Structure formats: structure tokens, C-alpha cells
Amino acid sequence: MNAAERSTSAQGPAPGEAEHHSLALVNTEFELPGGPYEGLPDAAAAGGWLRERGLGPVGAVAQAELEQLRALRTAVRALFSAHIAGEHPERQTLECFNAALAAAPGVHELDWSATGPRLAVRRQARTQIASVLSELAEEGADLLTGPSAAKLSACGAQGCTRLFIRSHAARRWCSDRCGNRVRAARHYADRERGRGRK
Structure with missing residues (x-):
């Protein structure tokens, strides 16, 4: 495990990833001060990521499918x-994103369960x-x-490029780790300025 992978496991998911698969997809690739992180390095990892989120195939995806997933990730981030x-x-x-939208149009169908009827979308x-x-x-x-949408934000920590959903207006960082890093840097800068005045 390299430094970036260790940092990512310590970071944990960014706020909003649990509710938004698209945000989690975007955050499978980002920069940290310790280096870049690639959460979809190969077809097996991509298949595992899709499976963990309840989205995709049981095994590895094909190389061409990995490239399609990465292309969508790039478009969604942009x-x-x-x-x-x-x-x-x-x-x-927009064309890349809209092509993915159009690739599997949803068909509405009526579903009837113990709680009664509901309208469901079946992908074709x-x-x-x-x-x-x-x-x-x-x-x-x-x-x-x-x-x-109004709460979608970029991490304010220098060197981090993760995106997240702000849980409150004052939140500026994707994780406590990034927030602590920023506060430690401010403290160090303040201490150095204080020494310079003496």
C-alpha cells in the first residue's frame, strides 16, 4: 500500500458519498499532498467498486468497460x-455525460408489493x-x-481535490484529516510569525 492509498483509507468517505454514487465515483481519483490516488486502477478493482455500491457485475469488468467508467468519472468531475x-x-x-444517460433509457412499470402499487423504473x-x-x-x-447541488463543494485543504456535500455552511474540508492538516498548518504559520516579531 503506497502513501496515497494509506491516506485514503484514513480519510474515509467524503460527506455525501453514501447517498450519491456519482460523488463516490468522482472521488475514486484525486490528489493528496502525499500523491495521487487511483481507486479504479484495474478492471478487478472497478468490478469490486461497483459491487460494493450494489451497482454492477459480480466479477471484474472488461478493460473497455473500465475505460468507459473512467471516462464518465472524468465527465462527472468536470x-x-x-x-x-x-x-x-x-x-x-456534456456530450460524454449525456451519452451515458441515453445508453440505458428507463422504462416505467407498475410494481405491486405488500404496501401497494408504486411506479418503478426498469433499465433497458x-x-x-x-x-x-x-x-x-x-x-x-x-x-x-x-x-x-448548492452544498456540493471542493475540499478547501491545500493539495486535496476531493469533492463533498457540505453538512453545514461552515464546513470546508472533505474529512477531519484534511481539516486537522489545515489547522495544524495555520498554527505553525502563526507560531512562526510570532517568532519573527521577537
Whole structure:
């Protein structure tokens, strides 16, 4: 396990990842002061990540499917980052994202359980990965257009590029670890300034 992997396991999931698969996908790749982190390094890891989130195949995904998942991750990060910055995303980013949305259109069907009728969406796709990518894209679109969109934030710790959902207005960091790192750096800088005045 390298330094970045150790840092990631210590960081834990960013706020909002449990509720938003698309945010968790974005945070499978980021920078930390200790170096870059790649949570989908190969097809087996991608299959495991999808399985852990209840989204995908039992085993490894194919190499081409891994590349599709990484491409969607890049597009979702770009869309989330554009939203946070109040900017317009690039056309190619929207095209990639919308292609994933369109890959597995949802078909409404009536489901009847012990609690009564409910409207469900059944995915129809040529491949399982197309269905998974479509589900991730749809969830990302819901995040961008829903009530959590205003709380979507980038970590304020220098060197960290993870995104998260703020649980309160004052929150600026994706984890306690990043917050502690920022506070320690401020304390050190204040102490050094104090020494310079003597």
C-alpha cells in the first residue's frame, strides 16, 4: 500500500458519498499532498467498486468497460467542478455525460408489493455496463439539479481535490484529516510569525 492509498483509507468517505454514487465515483481519483490516488486502477478493482455500491457485475469488468467508467468519472468531475465554480462545462463533457444517460433509457412499470402499487423504473440496455453508467449519470444529474447541488463543494485543504456535500455552511474540508492538516498548518504559520516579531 503506497502513501496515497494509506491516506485514503484514513480519510474515509467524503460527506455525501453514501447517498450519491456519482460523488463516490468522482472521488475514486484525486490528489493528496502525499500523491495521487487511483481507486479504479484495474478492471478487478472497478468490478469490486461497483459491487460494493450494489451497482454492477459480480466479477471484474472488461478493460473497455473500465475505460468507459473512467471516462464518465472524468465527465462527472468536470460537471461538478463547473457547477462549484459557477462556470459552463465544455461541450464534449456534456456530450460524454449525456451519452451515458441515453445508453440505458428507463422504462416505467407498475410494481405491486405488500404496501401497494408504486411506479418503478426498469433499465433497458444492451450491456450491463451501459445500464450502470446510465444509472450513475442519472444520479449525477439528480445531484446537480436537486437540493444538494448548492452544498456540493471542493475540499478547501491545500493539495486535496476531493469533492463533498457540505453538512453545514461552515464546513470546508472533505474529512477531519484534511481539516486537522489545515489547522495544524495555520498554527505553525502563526507560531512562526510570532517568532519573527521577537
